[in-house]
Amino acid sequence: MPELPEVETVCRGLAPTVEGRVFADVVQRRKTLRIPLPENFAGRLKGRRVLSVRRRAKYLLLHLDNGEVLVIHLGMSGRITILEPPDQGGESGNGKHDHVVFQMDDNVRVVFTDPRRFGLMTLIGEEALASHPLFCHLGPEPLGNDFNGDMLSDALRGRRSPIKTTLLDQKVVVGLGNIYVCEALYRAGISPRRTAASVAGKRAERLVPHIRDVLSEAIEAGGSSLRDYKGADGELGYFQNAHAVYGREGEPCPGCDCDRAVQRIVQSNRSTFFCSARQR
DNA sequence: CGTACACCCTGGCCGC
DNA sequence: TGCGGCCAGGGTGTAC
Numbered sequence: 001m002p003e004l005p006e007v008e009t010v011c012r013g014l015a016p017t018v019e020g021r022v023f024a025d026v027v028q029r030r031k032t033l034r035i036p037l038p039e040n041f042a043g044r045l046k047g048r049r050v051l052s053v054r055r056r057a058k059y060l061l062l063h064l065d066n067g068e069v070l071v072i073h074l075g076m077s078g079r080i081t082i083l084e085p086p087d088q089g090g091e092s093g094n095g096k097h098d099h100v101v102f103q104m105d106d107n108v109r110v111v112f113t114d115p116r117r118f119g120l121m122t123l124i125g126e127e128a129l130a131s132h133p134l135f136c137h138l139g140p141e142p143l144g145n146d147f148n149g150d151m152l153s154d155a156l157r158g159r160r161s162p163i164k165t166t167l168l169d170q171k172v173v174v175g176l177g178n179i180y181v182c183e184a185l186y187r188a189g190i191s192p193r194r195t196a197a198s199v200a201g202k203r204a205e206r207l208v209p210h211i212r213d214v215l216s217e218a219i220e221a222g223g224s225s226l227r228d229y230k231g232a233d234g235e236l237g238y239f240q241n242a243h244a245v246y247g248r249e250g251e252p253c254p255g256c257d258c259d260r261a262v263q264r265i266v267q268s269n270r271s272t273f274f275c276s277a278r279q280r
Numbered sequence: 281c282g283t284a285c286a287c288c289c290t291g292g293c294c295g296c
Numbered sequence: 297t298g299c300g301g302c303c304a305g306g307g308t309g310t311a312c
Contacts (some may be wrong), residue, residue: 116289
């Protein structure tokens with residue numbers, strides 16, 4: 001599930017729970033997720049205090065009191081669940097895919113669950129973060145000031161691959177995934193098949209606010225679903241949004257009178273949903 | 281360099 | 297009920 005809005009939602013849900021708290025215990029049930037966890041991962045975390053929880057691209061960054069940063073990526077199927085004592089409901093933190101359990105000093109447990117194990121977790125010194133291979137090639141944050149029409153135009157110019165594929169490239173702009181790329185292109189009326197180069201200029205100018213809007217609205221929706229989840233099972237990161245085109249193959253295009261059905265095509269082995277009348 | 285594709289892994293769903 | 301095929305929100309390594 002996690003694209004930028006979902007990761008941001010997890011970040012906001014996690015911050016009040018763990019900021020200022022100490023890892024009393026860390027249970028690591030697997031050596032490897034997408035990459036091996038660091039040697040002595042649990043030992044290095046135990047006793048450390050969490051100073052702050054931040055997000056960069058689709059990564060969660062837990063800054064610790066020893067100058068290290070706990071980096072978490074949720075991959076495709078990663079989830080984080082907060083279990084407040086006394087535990088209620090079916091969540092135990094002992095599920096088949098509960099790979100890491102962080103026990104805080106107030107007995108709240110933070111559970112990392114990831115069936116497909118495309119997620120990752122590692123520890124990086126704060127000073128080495130920006131130059132680290134995971135982070136050094138990342139493009140600008142789409143909700144930040146560095147992301148604008150001129151910047152996007154420059155990044156798209158000369159690129160011959162489809163705009164859909166190009167926007168998934170985290171070197172161009174971070175945070176977009178398959179859903180929100182489809183949704184942003186739909187809103188902007190830009191065909192996913194158009195070359196990136198042909199979007200440079202006016203179309204890029206038009207696209208930027210749609211990217212910002214679709215992400216901001218999803219964060220809002222996440223915030224409200226987060227409130228709904230409080231007191232439920234504590235799970236962060238899973239909520240259903242209303243998507244205009246994503247997953248709606250065959251349904252009527254919702255945004256105009258074109259009377260055409262939403263189409264599904266495959267680009268770079270991933271589904272793209274769009275309206276061929278509205279998006280040119 | 282940019283681009284295309286296989287691949288990592290599990291589970292859910294659909295048709296037979 | 298079982299099985300094969302296909303699909304899934306991400307990212308990387310390899311080959312051209």
